[in-house]
Ligand SMILES: *[C@@H]1O[C@H](CO)[C@@H](O)[C@H](O)[C@H]1NC(C)=O
Ligand SMILES: *[C@@H]1O[C@H](CO)[C@@H](O)[C@H](O)[C@H]1NC(C)=O
Ligand SMILES: *[C@@H]1O[C@H](CO)[C@@H](O)[C@H](O)[C@H]1NC(C)=O
């Protein structure tokens with residue numbers, strides 16, 4: 001969030017941190033720096049094997065288009081170069097998702113501060129499937145007059161649901177310095193439902209004022225889990241009903257500007273029992289004025305996990321502890337079902353220039369968390385979180401940073417800018433450097449998938465050719481790589497698929513998910529993991545590929 005607040009405090013002494021030169025080769029986890037983003041990558045999504053899209057605020061980014069600063073960019077993952085994307089409206093602090101027909105939509109944004117951008121607060125921006133590896137001839141379509149949301153929304157969540165539409169949740173109508181003081185207490189859909197009239201949602205009223213970017217997931221029965229502030233619910237889209245779930249324990253809140261993060265744990269056949277994990281955030285009261293908060297207040301190290309069955313909800317949240325407190329972390333699902341916990345700061349809050357003791361120009365947060373951790377869902381309680389063997393970076397990834405898994409199977413990390421515009425030369429300056437976090441499998445011979453069908457139906461068996469260099473247990477993952485914005489990875493999902501290897505070890509028969517609720521219809525990547533080595537991903541369309549809303553497909557579970 002912005003405040004066009006200028007520096008009012010003397011620059012605080014730089015925290016010393018060692019710049020360790022980590023090896024970039026050999027077995028093990030490595031950070032590898034390569035390329036620059038041209039704009040601050042505060043939103044990111046992988047749109048093809050070779051391309052990511054980034055969005056920033058329309059301000060003074062160095063990358064230019066038509067003689068003015070760009071606020072959208074295509075990042076080529078092969079060449080590690082950014083090129084400008086022609087965006088009409090200001091996409092600042094929006095979100096996005098794929099639809100069931102493979103089109104990506106970016107939603108929401110801001111009222112711009114430069115004349116070249118148009119008002120993006122009710123923006124809908126459409127990126128049709130793009131086959132060209134360099135994005136030649138592909139454009140972001142906008143028609144602000146005719147194609148827009150019913151409400152103006154800044155800091156809203158967007159999420160693909162069981163009928164292939166995008167559900168757009170909450171947000172603030174327009175600029176606010178910190179808390180949600182002009183809330184949009186409703187949800188709407190794209191393409192629209194109910195004649196385009198938004199549906200009020202009590203959760204959003206109840207969870208004010210730290211409830212931006214509600215952490216939301218499509219559950220395998222089609223209902224939606226949502227967390228906002230310390231409140232959680234299951235929302236039934238078809239009946240328009242809310243069922244309250246237990247609060248996140250110990251007063252911990254996890255939505256902006258108190259950003260923790262959340263993920264739906266990998267779903268396994270045959271039951272696909274959903275479990276939610278939320279980590280980080282803060283236990284600070286949301287009733288204090290922002291002037292009384294400090295960049296030095298430790299963030300929360302709490303992770304809370306709940307199984308969303310009647311018995312699991314009865315048991316409530318199970319608590320575990322991160323290795324360090326984190327404000328604004330993200331969690332990234334890996335093809336083997338483990339989760340990387342990365343980015344964020346160990347103290348302070350999200351947003352810009354609003355609390356006491358801001359750092360550098362404007363950072364509300366301090367003490368970046370430089371070492372990722374791994375969360376192993378199947379390990380016993382107390383032994384799930386580890387950073388053994390993890391490398392340490394010296395690049396802070398705090399407010400307005402992003403991270404996403406790529407088709408190659410590594411993590412693309414970009415952005416960070418706790419400033420209202422591009423600021424260089426200070427502590428926590430605008431960050432343009434790209435870093436990859438490469439898992440150990442990036443430097444060994446990997447399994448490969450080939451002859452993968454371009455489209456797969458639900459509840460069907462299909463075959464792919466495989467090359468498997470070493471023995472081990474097989475896992476086949478169907479993944480949505482999600483959309484990264486503000487410490488949350490919306491639509492991110494991993495569904496394991498049963499698979500059977502032929503006797504000659506060359507063909508894998510795979511059973512697709514039973515229906516469009518277990519995996520909302522739309523694009524996905526298939527990854528094969530053998531032992532502890534994962535293949536690169538192969539992109540498929542899951543379901544009919546029709547334009548939403550689509551009918552139910554497959555069989556019920
Ligand atoms: C900030 O640094 C970037 C990358 O080094 C440079 O391209 C850009 O022009 C600088 N911008 C400002 C406003 O100083
Ligand atoms: C950076 O990326 C370029 C283009 O893909 C590649 O040629 C180069 O080897 C990479 N450098 C490092 C250090 O990985
Ligand atoms: C960007 O879009 C604008 C408005 O549609 C158009 O006038 C301009 O020519 C486009 N620029 C490029 C480089 O495509």
Ligand SMILES: *[C@@H]1O[C@H](CO)[C@@H](O)[C@H](O)[C@H]1NC(C)=O
Pocket residue numbers: 230231247248249250251252
């Ligand atoms: C959640 O926050 C509300 C106030 O907003 C508070 O009354 C409630 O006790 C909190 N729940 C927990 C479990 O801390």
Ligand SMILES: *[C@@H]1O[C@H](CO)[C@@H](O)[C@H](O)[C@H]1NC(C)=O
Pocket residue numbers: 250251283284285
């Ligand atoms: C937050 O947690 C810390 C550490 O557990 C504790 O000392 C503090 O009292 C808590 N604050 C609130 C407002 O609950």
Ligand SMILES: *[C@@H]1O[C@H](CO)[C@@H](O)[C@H](O)[C@H]1NC(C)=O
Pocket residue numbers: 099101102103126128129191547548
């Ligand atoms: C997908 O559906 C959206 C919403 O109706 C539409 O704007 C877009 O053109 C469609 N894309 C394709 C590839 O059909």
